[in-house]
Amino acid sequence: MTLINWEKRKNPTKEEITKFAQEKKLTPLVSELLLERDITKTVDIESYLHSNADELQDPFGLHDMDKALDLIDQAVESQAKIAIYGDYDADGVTSTSIMKLTLQKLGNKPIFYIPDRFKDGYGPNLERYKFLADQGIDLLITVDNGVSGKDEIKYLKDRGVKVIVTDHHDLPEELPEADAIVHPSIPGSEYICPYLSGAGVAFKIADALLGDEALELIDLAAIGTVADSVALKGENRVIVTEGLKQMKQNHHVGLSAMLKKCKIKASSVSEEDIGFKIAPRINALGRLENASSGVELLTTGDASFAKEIVDETEEINSRRQELVAAAFADAQSQIADQKDNGVLVLKGNNWHQGVLGIVASKAMDQENKPVLATQFDENSQVMKGSGRSPEGFNLFTALNSHRDLFTSFGGHAQACGFSIEESKLDELTKLVQAQPKKQDFDPKAPIVKKYDLDLKVSDLNFDLIKEIQQLAPFGMGNPKPVLKLSNVSLEQARSIGKDATHLKTMVADNGHQVGAIGFSMFSQYQNLNSDICDVYGELGINEWAGRKNLQLMLDDFQVSPKAQKIGELKKVYLDYRNKRLSASVLDHFDDIVFFNDVYYEAAKRSNVKAKLIHYNEKCDGNNVLIYDRPHNLDLFKEFIKNNKTQHTALFFHTDLTQRYLEPDMAKMKTLLKYLYSHPDIKADGMDLVAKYLEMQKNDVDFYLKVFFELNFVKMVNGFVEKANASQQRELIESPTYLKRLKRNDVEKILIESNFDDLLSWISDYDCHC
Incomplete structure (x- = not known):
């Protein structure tokens, strides 16, 4: 399979796009597409977006x-x-x-x-x-x-x-x-x-x-x-x-x-x-x-x-499709036998001459090589042929230098037609093999293709299609915009079609997904060695049973650079988050790392052979276990930045019986309003307040501590009263509130995320990458 190197058509900056959109009174997306196509003059924009008979x-x-x-x-x-x-x-x-x-x-x-x-x-x-x-x-x-x-x-x-x-x-x-x-x-x-x-x-x-x-x-x-x-x-x-x-x-x-x-x-x-x-x-x-x-x-x-x-045309077209499928399937063995040839010369086994060009084109797409598809013609007693070649190889030049071998020949750089005596076909096959080197054409070299927009799955909607459609009609010289969706996953993938070669899947990212079809791409999916991809395709609408759904027509998908990093990190990091650790398991580690003194001291009293260290001490073991979880992600970042281990198991133990809770702004306002209207509440009476307001006691204690730190309330003779705050304060100014947010980040990223997502986050800081 030929590797495709995708490049953005052009890279206008956000500032350039915004300025252009404001000047031309266009949306940023349409502006970006026009800038990529060098359509910048007002008269050209008007003609391009609003073509009419005038x-x-x-x-x-x-x-x-x-x-x-x-x-x-x-x-x-x-x-x-x-x-x-x-x-x-x-x-x-x-x-x-x-x-x-x-x-x-x-x-x-x-x-x-x-x-x-x-x-x-x-x-x-x-x-x-x-x-x-x-x-x-x-x-x-x-x-x-x-x-x-x-x-x-x-x-x-x-x-x-x-x-x-x-x-x-x-x-x-x-x-x-x-x-x-x-x-x-x-x-x-x-x-x-x-x-x-x-x-x-x-x-x-x-x-x-x-x-x-x-x-x-x-x-x-x-x-x-x-x-x-x-x-x-x-x-x-x-x-x-x-x-x-x-x-x-x-x-x-x-x-x-x-x-x-x-x-x-x-x-x-x-x-x-x-x-x-x-x-x-x-x-x-x-x-x-x-x-x-x-x-x-x-x-x-x-x-x-x-x-x-x-009706007759439909039958003929169906027969054409069947003939192409049969001939192309029959050609596969010849393609395999010529894997070392720079130019493929295929000899038909009763192939219909009318489909030779299509067979050549399909073989070219599959192998990224010039292809000559031929079939013996009983009437003229010569081989009739049709050729196709990829960009970068001039088929006309390659064959014209051997024009004396043909009984007839014509064409251009990427396509040709010819007739040749059967006895001379082998000679032609040998001679044209020198042409790729002469033209400096390497069929194994990556193909460079262009994409237009970097988007997320959550950006895809029917309004986006309407914006893109403003640049229609699409075709040669005005290709339909190709979207790039980075670091997404292909889910619910399955093969479809008569020969089960097509791919039907969902492209998913952060809870958002879109249906996608990739023609002749199921084998490519089967060879995928990562769940995280960069996907390229055109957005359209699939209408079925009266319902319209977004659908991405896939051009390509590749393991993303981030997925490649994750693949490497899987050789280093081990997911122990749901394992039970016995003494015999702990003995397999050289170092055990702690973020909390309580767990460190408890481990010291046990009979563990591994070296016990704090997170900020030098870690020189090859096999390391991260025992407990930090209260602050920055501490873990520093550890993975500075310690290049061979294997690191992530256990992230805690004695907390429930997850860290997101502060509830509505409940905080309710509690503060209640305290302001009831100045006779003692600090030790908060359990009754919690019960009355139908809140958890630990939540009320947390909110109250934040209120004291921000000077929203004060303690006077054992009673909680409204403080005379002289300025507006943000919740994040409370050390307790900030600590809770950081602990929540730890919970979401280190504990709740799946292992690939965790490694994706680690890849931004880890010294192995």
Whole structure:
């Protein structure tokens, strides 16, 4: 398991947070989160916290937008045949859907084509372009692809077909000779939001063509934006924020059907619902089948047809999950066999090609190593592969240096796809093992992750969620704040899920607790060697049977530094607080330490072989017993600061028959008021006063002694009378009262606490730490 080193994103001081909160009229928590994200200007804060449709940018700021609109207008007016060429992932499906609905609103009936992952591959495909040209299309609009299709687009141009490319992917060295290229990163024409998704670019075209009516399509753009993991900054935040609002209005029959199937309330749909429920189902279509049905779903107005597609999509997604689980389980033996390899090359045993990327990703997360997952393809007679790599390792660089081995290859730093002859796979496996060293990548090195807030369990509530939610939507470039809960315990832990790999637990601290879920974390919990942890996770709400409860989604938990200290102290300190000490047991100790002379003198009269010493004498024994309890914690602190023993047993004996009592302020006031109104009470008559006031006699004696010390009352001829105190006095000024408080501290910390809590307190002072 890879070790994670957690660092706070930034560390603004309390003074900086308070000043910022006052100046910007924000809560301290929201202020801290904004400061950590370097969002400090008033205009930026307003845009960040209150994104709305008014902040959508002028679509004509995109390269060639005017050309694209002219071509579309001409095609619509002339009733030309328009084809949309999309992609098989969620961004491609939503891009295609947006373009299709936009053209339909203009009165055109376009056809669309979604490439088949297995037959067509990614991006422009010459054979499919020929197929479309043969159908007599006049205009081809690519969405979420096309910028790398130089040769394919030239073919269409030679056939007299006009081409509009709308894309957002990395630009090739040479752009295709399309009639218009709408792209946010064209050199010299960079758009204000260069990290638009494919669906975002398609929406901007809809915006230019339809104006305000395009807002009915922004929910589809939000799905593509979240699904494609583009940065949720600038206009992308507006698209997702407004898209979520539009989803609640149920403009799309198919999307409403999917929300219902996923058991998502339209009134509370979130970006997390898109990322974890909606997008995976759309992606599943392209992984196992043809994703065209996804476009049909998002563009249909027929509710019964939508339900059919949603039911089919659900079955496909369930099958995808089963295929992933089976393939990943099958991969474990190969992963174990390659434990010494810097790059894992996995060979599928009838794995479905559509899940290779997910298997590679899961193996990467498990091992923190680059992974290539492959499967032999019967049709092409080559190995098809998908690769994933952690941050710090450039997979594209690693494989590009051996490009001659591949029949096809493409990708970027953290992901790739390729084809390779089976006979060359072993050669590739050997060659790539040199890459981690070349790139100075150590898979065993700790991963550095960021957290945002240091909190206690008692700080967690629904208001906190509302504050955090002000920074939504969360995603790439704007991660959901991670909370750190220090020195907490995991209680009632149990495994859940079909394969019993997930952890369900309660995170507890000082009587407060919150439910928590850790996916694939039960084995990590089983290997935990301490009850005290630092826990990291995101706070959310779990709704079940109509009830809402706080729930922490765990990212990690680690034995805390304090727990590590406690573990070391357990080798030194022994809990004897509830043991009976016989003479034979006492003889095992070198020194026996006393805090009270009464017990010391009594021990001297017994036949004990151990050396008897006072707490302030030199203790030179290896095995020591602390016999009795001090009346003041400071005395015990000094002893453990100055005596480094091998073993110290803590007995803390006392002859007191009851616990030290907290002074009861109400009873003290009642007694004082009674004494002031009855000046004829003798000091030896306090037993009657105690009985009348229904108090314990020893409590009354204690309170009375405090009153004398503070000059609240005085003794006159044997009677207790009101004193003429000239100034206000605090109870803590009474030596008797102060001593009682200190004795209470001794009781709570040394006697009543469990052993881990006692050692936690000791760790702050002990010389062994």
